[in-house]
Amino acid sequence: MAASVDSWSWFTALAVGVSLLKCLFINAYHSTDFEVHRNWLAITHSLPVSRWYHENSSEWTLDYPPLFAWFELGLSQAAQHFDPNMLQVENLNYASPSTVLFQRLSVVFTDLLFIYAVKECCRCVQVQKGSVEVLNRPSFVLAVLLLWNFGLLLVDHIHFQYNGFLFGFLLLSLAKHLQSRHLQGALLFAILLNLKHIYLYVAPAYGVFLLRSYCFTKDHPDGSIRWSSFSPLRLLALGSIVSSVFALSFGPFVAMGQLSQVLSRLFPFKRGLCHAYWAPNVWALYNSADKLLAVLGVRLKLVKEAELPRASMTGGLVQEFQHAVLPSVSPAVTLVCTLLSILPALLSIWRRPRGSRAFLRCLLICALASFMFGWHVHEKAILIAILPLSILAVESREDAGIFLVLTTTGHYSLFPLIFxxxxxxxxxxxxxxxxxxxxxxLGKLHRAQGSLLRPLEIVYLLGLVAVAIGCEFIFPLSPWQQKLPFLPLLVTSVYCALGVSYSFLRLYVTLLRSDGKAKQL
Structure with missing residues (x-):
């Protein structure tokens, strides 16, 4: 049963309030991503389409799918009224006050799609019996968790990106699936993939769910597939929608014979296993173990320090490197690890589809598995799991506990982005x-069901507080700052990787446990 709300004035107040807050960050620090998007504005506005994916006068080349390039072209039409000089390709690192104002406001303005998507998601959450006050409604809590999400505010409106606009498509797609409007959800996700290909992380969940729950119209009472209920027309409709979006996006570049060039920009495997700042995943733990083994090997005189590869992986650079002791990891290995880690979840949703909530849980596992095992994962990708998990957190005590661990750990892992x-x-x-x-x-929503966190989870989160105090306040004043400048990054990545890994495993256990209960029924 969807949430029925007499008045959405509270939602309007939340949306207006967060938009005004975003405007306060206009003159705050911005990262190199600011120049990245300014350069893309210039490329799409000043150059013919045939040169978009060949232009390389800047190191920040266009490396998003074609629909995002058209999005930048659309923004450039407004940008020329603020400062035409920002649209000149040769004006590298250009950041006039008018340019800063336009780019900051463009993020706030395009977030209107995100706001609309959040409202649609709030309409989908289940009503909590006996909840009368607005502040105690699951829809209100969900709206705050999404609209005022700390990670999005940090990454988009200080660091600078357009993730809110992109998450608008993802959340709106999820809302359509929760409303059983699957073709609309598929269309929105296909558009999203052609705006930013990182959402390939969750594409397997979409593919299996749509094939199983939309293309098969009936199931046997025991959950097994009735092949006689397979609908070729539904599959044709689904395939037509997805292929049409891809044809519209990539078609012009295929016609120009540039498909391989575009793909080489989208998947630059020469960037190395990890980003400059390690995402808190399995490879952060793997790299740390390799470093520790190398140090122990030298001290125990098992290996000579001169024979070890240069430890460039801790130098804050984006590049390939060789592990010193453990086997080096290739893109193929990360792909195999990712596929193996999501396979049980995909099999579960294929064998026993249990509605859109099961799909959402499978999507979260795909997002986290790709984050945990993927090649050159950016730390910001943790938001792909945090935001959708908010929907489940307001409905389930178990998911609320996972959410608190994951969101606290994942959000703190973003701290080094703003230094x-x-x-x-x-x-x-x-x-x-x-x-x-x-x-x-969340504690008030689920108070009738007991504590949301287990004792060890509380201990871990208290340890995160200690890590934060040490890295943010104590370390900058210590003599180690000059000798080991990347130590806070290392500690943050490793400690947060433990929390993210735990959340991933607990989410998986929850899925498999619910699958086991379904079998018993």
Whole structure:
């Protein structure tokens, strides 16, 4: 039963409030991604389509799918009224006040899609019996968790990106599936894939769910497939929608014979196993174990230090490197690990489809598995799991507990993205406010079912507080800052990797446990 709300005035207030907050960050620190998108504005506005994916005068070449390039072209039509000089390809690292104002406002404006998608998701959550006050409604809690998400505020409106716009498509697609409007959901996800290909992380969940739940119209009472209920027309409709979007996106570049060039930009495997700042995943733990074994090997005189590869993996650079002791990891290995890790979830949803909530849980596992085992994963990709998990967190005590561990760990792992002293109070206060609200609001929603966190989870999160104090306040004042400048990054990645790994395993156990209960029924 969908949430029925007499008035959405509270939602409007939340949306307006967060939009005004975003405007306060216009003159805050911005990362190199600001220049990346300014350069893409210039490329798409000043150059013919045939040169978009060949232009390389800047190191920030166009490496998003074609629909995002057209999106940048659309933004450039407005940008020329702010400062035409930002649209000149040769103006590298151009950041006039008008350019900063336009790009910041463009993120706030395109977030309108995200706001609309959040409202649609809020309509889908189940009503909590006996909940009268707005503040105690699952729809209100979900709206705050999504609209005021700390990670999005940090990554989009300080660091600078357009993730809110992209997550708008993802959440709107999920809302359509929750409403059993599967073709619309498939269309929105196909558009999203052609805007940013990182959402390939969750494509397997979409593919299996749509094939199983949309293309098969009936199941046997025991959950087995009735092949007689397979609908070729539904499969044709689904395939037509997806293929049409891809044809519209890639068609012009196929016609120009540039498909291989576009794909080489989208999948640059020469960037190495890990990003400059390690995402908190399995490979952060693997790299750390390799480093530790190398140090022990030298001290125990089992290996000579001169024979070890240069430890460039801790130098903060994007490049390939060789492990010193453990076997080096190739893109093929990461792909195999990812596929093996999502296979049980895909099999579960194929054998026993249990509605859109089961699909959402499978999607989360695909997102986290790709984050855990993928090649050159960016730390910001953790948001692909955090945001959809918010929907389940307001409905289930078990999911709320997982959400609190994952969101606290994942959000703190984003702290090193903003390293400037002026923004330190901002990121600390924003995360504290979001975290306190998450714990308080979810605790009230599920108070009848007991504590959301287990004792060891509480101990781990308290340890995260100690890590934060050490990395953000103590280490900058210590003599180690000059000798080991990347130590805070290493500690943050490794400690947060433990929390993310735990959340992934607990989410998997929840899925398999529910699958076991379904078999018993």
């Amino acid at each position: 400037t002293p002026a923004e330190l109070p901002i990121k600390v206060c924003l995360m504290l406010m979001f975290t306190v609200f998450s714990f308080s609001a």
